[in-house]
Amino acid sequence: xxxxxxxxxxxxxxxxxxxxxxxxxxxxxxxxxxxxxxxxxxxxxxxxxxxxxxxxxxxxxxxxxxxxxxxxxxxxxxxxxxxxxxxxxxxxxxxxxxxxxxxxxxxxxxxxxxxxxxxxxxxxxxxxxxxxxxxxxxxxxxxxxxxxxxxxxxxxxxxxxxxxxxxxxxxxxxxxxxxxxxxxxxxxxxxxxxxxxxxxxxxxxxxxxxxxxxxxxxxxxxxxxxxxxxxxxxxxxxxxxxxxxxxx
Amino acid sequence: xxxxxxxxxxxxxxxxxxxxxxxxxxxxxxxxxxxxxxxxxxxxxxxxxxxxxxxxxxxxxxxxxxxxxxxxxxxxxxxxxxxxxxxxxxxxxxxxxxxxxxxxxxxxxxxxxxxxxxxxxxxxxxxxxxxxxxxxxxxxxxxxxxxxxxxxxxxxxxxxxxxxxxxxxxxxxxxxxxxxxxxxxxxxxxxxxxxxxxxxxxxxxxxxxxxxxxxxxxxxxxxxxxxxxxxxxxxxxxxxxxxxxxxxxxxxxxxxxx
Numbered sequence: 229x230x231x232x233x234x235x236x237x238x239x240x241x242x243x244x245x246x247x248x249x250x251x252x253x254x255x256x257x258x259x260x261x262x263x264x265x266x267x268x269x270x271x272x273x274x275x276x277x278x279x280x281x282x283x284x285x286x287x288x289x290x291x292x293x294x295x296x297x298x299x300x301x302x303x304x305x306x307x308x309x310x311x312x313x314x315x316x317x318x319x320x321x322x323x324x325x326x327x328x329x330x331x332x333x334x335x336x337x338x339x340x341x342x343x344x345x346x347x348x349x350x351x352x353x354x355x356x357x358x359x360x361x362x363x364x365x366x367x368x369x370x371x372x373x374x375x376x377x378x379x380x381x382x383x384x385x386x387x388x389x390x391x392x393x394x395x396x397x398x399x400x401x402x403x404x405x406x407x408x409x410x411x412x413x414x415x416x417x418x419x420x421x422x423x424x425x426x427x428x429x430x431x432x433x434x435x436x437x438x439x440x441x442x443x444x445x446x447x448x449x450x451x452x453x454x455x456x457x458x459x460x461x462x463x464x465x466x467x468x469x470x471x472x473x474x475x476x
Numbered sequence: 477x478x479x480x481x482x483x484x485x486x487x488x489x490x491x492x493x494x495x496x497x498x499x500x501x502x503x504x505x506x507x508x509x510x511x512x513x514x515x516x517x518x519x520x521x522x523x524x525x526x527x528x529x530x531x532x533x534x535x536x537x538x539x540x541x542x543x544x545x546x547x548x549x550x551x552x553x554x555x556x557x558x559x560x561x562x563x564x565x566x567x568x569x570x571x572x573x574x575x576x577x578x579x580x581x582x583x584x585x586x587x588x589x590x591x592x593x594x595x596x597x598x599x600x601x602x603x604x605x606x607x608x609x610x611x612x613x614x615x616x617x618x619x620x621x622x623x624x625x626x627x628x629x630x631x632x633x634x635x636x637x638x639x640x641x642x643x644x645x646x647x648x649x650x651x652x653x654x655x656x657x658x659x660x661x662x663x664x665x666x667x668x669x670x671x672x673x674x675x676x677x678x679x680x681x682x683x684x685x686x687x688x689x690x691x692x693x694x695x696x697x698x699x700x701x702x703x704x705x706x707x708x709x710x711x712x713x714x715x716x717x718x719x720x721x722x723x724x725x726x727x728x729x730x731x732x733x734x
Binding site: 264277278293294 | 560610614616
């Protein structure tokens with residue numbers, strides 16, 4: 229029997245790579261995002277697009293309903309949708325903060341709630357967090373707050389639903405140079421302003437233990453492992469997938 | 477929640493009603509609000525839409541009033557965006573806008589013909605195209621079009637209107653087929669005679685009233701509130717296997733000859 233996974237934001241960036249990895253591993257993949265993409269459409273008939281705004285609880289409920297109707301099961305829910313943006317504290321206004329919290333933090337709450345309403349023993353949730361969920365950095369307080377929150381949801385829900393044999397984990401990548409991240413790095417208060425490629429290269433050389441920074445595919449494979457029965461004893465963990473930037 | 481409440485549950489669902497400032501659709505909008513839906517009240521006449529929206533808010537419901545010329549594609553696009561900004565999602569669309577004219581056939585001007593066709597069939601087409609695309613992408617939604625007892629066989633005096641309603645019925649069936657596997661149902665209701673004041677004045681002579689009621693087994697006119705039950709049923713999951721249907725709410729008008 230093919231397993232079913234829902235991936236929010238699985239239409240681009242790291243999410244698209246996660247979608248690819250699960251699709252190649254014989255999963256039926258439901259991608260919840262605001263827009264379909266040609267890359268997604270090229271992935272074949274086991275990948276379904278369901279228009280979803282992660283800020284809306286009812287959109288999470290909707291994609292769960294569609295997945296259950298089409299495949300009769302939900303094995304894994306991956307809360308991947310999110311975005312990064314740097315701003316100093318004096319420039320953070322209500323709209324900026326609401327947008328980042330509604331998407332990165334509340335989006336994960338609604339995803340977990342909607343998935344857990346139907347999940348059975350053996351199912352799992354994987355949240356895409358960040359090492360920004362474990363350590364703060366300059367001009368990044370809003371994003372870090374949202375990702376610390378994601379790790380808190382992960383730990384709390386693992387305790388809350390563990391007795392049903394449902395696992396909840398997170399992966400914490402560091403800089404994966406997607407087009408979305410590069411755009412964020414061009415913001416005036418980002419640490420890379422004006423010099424994105426040089427910043428990334430420098431970060432790789434000075435921060436990572438390994439020679440490289442993680443690729444989207446490697447994030448996808450970490451998720452695939454956490455979703456699999458091979459990870460049956462792992463829950464409540466927020467695992468750094470960061471090429472050794474932040475050993476713990 | 478009781479069994480019956482759950483069966484027809486549309487609480488917190490978002491319904492968009494075009495023509496919702498008008499005689500029938502204002503009642504429909506208020507009916508959906510009373511059933512717990514959040515209502516986007518769309519009409520060409522913004523002040524009428526606003527009046528209906530305030531009535532809903534006074535009842536403790538949630539509503540937004542928007543101006544729309546349903547014959548203009550861009551205005552559908554903008555309306556969808558505004559409803560999503562306000563309520564986040566759209567679950568149900570009722571294409572209710574549409575006009576009529578009583579002009580004898582040889583005197584029908586092109587303007588009159590196009591006016592009725594634009595508001596009825598083009599408006600329904602555009603509503604289905606813009607909101608339908610959103611629903612198909614979301615793999616979920618229920619669209620209800622307003623057909624008529626004139627959709628076939630036609631009603632005398634209402635030449636353009638009857639053509640337009642036949643088109644709406646046809647489009648309803650075709651889109652029901654098109655989107656059947658995408659979680660989007662498309663149905664129509666077929667109201668019989670629920671005359672507005674304008675109808676009473678322009679269409680219904682004493683002689684015609686006799687003909688209408690003589691052809692309506694219940695021997696009376698309907699009232700707008702009598703459409704609401706059928707609409708809520710079609711909108712809800714209770715009708716999850718119903719698509720492409722034209723549901724007559726007509727006091728029996730369509731079921732008999734003499």
